[in-house]
Amino acid sequence: xxxxxxxxxxxxxxxxxxxxxxxxxxxxxxxxxxxxxxxxxxxxxxxxxxxxxxxxxxxxxxxxxxxxxxxxxxxxxxxxxxxxxxxxxxxxxxxxxxxxxxxxxxxxxxxxxxxxxxxxxxxxxxxxxxxxxxxxxxxxxxxxxxxxxxxxxxxxxxxxxxxxxxxxxxxxxxxxxxxxxxxxxxxxxxxxxxxxxxxxxxxxxxxxxxxxxxxxxxxxxxxxxxxxxxxx
Numbered sequence: 075x076x077x078x079x080x081x082x083x084x085x086x087x088x089x090x091x092x093x094x095x096x097x098x099x100x101x102x103x104x105x106x107x108x109x110x111x112x113x114x115x116x117x118x119x120x121x122x123x124x125x126x127x128x129x130x131x132x133x134x135x136x137x138x139x140x141x142x143x144x145x146x147x148x149x150x151x152x153x154x155x156x157x158x159x160x161x162x163x164x165x166x167x168x169x170x171x172x173x174x175x176x177x178x179x180x181x182x183x184x185x186x187x188x189x190x191x192x193x194x195x196x197x198x199x200x201x202x203x204x205x206x207x208x209x210x211x212x213x214x215x216x217x218x219x220x221x222x223x224x225x226x227x228x229x230x231x232x233x234x235x236x237x238x239x240x241x242x243x244x245x246x247x248x249x250x251x252x253x254x255x256x257x258x259x260x261x262x263x264x265x266x267x268x269x270x271x272x273x274x275x276x277x278x279x280x281x282x283x284x285x286x287x288x289x290x291x292x293x294x295x296x297x298x299x300x301x302x303x304x305x306x
Contacts, residue, residue: 101157114139171208
């Protein structure tokens with residue numbers, strides 16, 4: 075199977091958790107896109123769901139497939155959130171935000187009773203950090219915020235380039251919320267909880283891509299098929 079085939083099979087496995095009448099959170103990214111496509115097929119076949127998309131892209135995709143949509147203002151509590159991940163580490167710790175929607179993804183995940191992650195097996199790692207950690211920051215005070223992140227990381231023995239994310243055309247990437255993203259190349263994050271706590275205290279940091287304690291399980295697809303990773 076190609077990596078894209080693997081993502082679709084992981085998405086198909088997660089779809090078995092969806093029942094008629096559920097309120098769902100829909101993630102963002104290439105794997106979540108497969109889930110939304112498959113969900114759209116089920117909706118056309120009569121499945122009744124009400125969904126909150128975590129990005130403008132997912133909103134437009136779901137709307138085009140005829141999936142009923144709501145907001146967290148109208149539906150503040152969800153039954154299930156299904157989303158991809160850039161890395162899956164020990165105890166279902168995650169790095170997310172490669173697609174730039176980490177803030178909304180985390181808000182949606184926090185509103186759900188359970189979060190199921192879908193990914194291909196290349197995303198499973200023994201230690202988080204090989205994938206650069208996205209940190210969403212306000213444009214105002216960007217330089218000061220960047221220095222504060224470097225200092226917080228240094229206290230934990232972490233170093234590496236902090237790269238302002240840009241678009242393919244060279245312009246600065248802007249999130250749906252109007253923020254910028256620093257991609258932090260830490261390589262190995264041995265204490266994700268300590269880093270998450272440190273980042274959360276920095277004014278100017280809107281959110282970070284460490285998702286700790288959110289996922290209740292993950293469907294991971296490889297050439298041998300789909301396996302389920304549960305909590306430790």
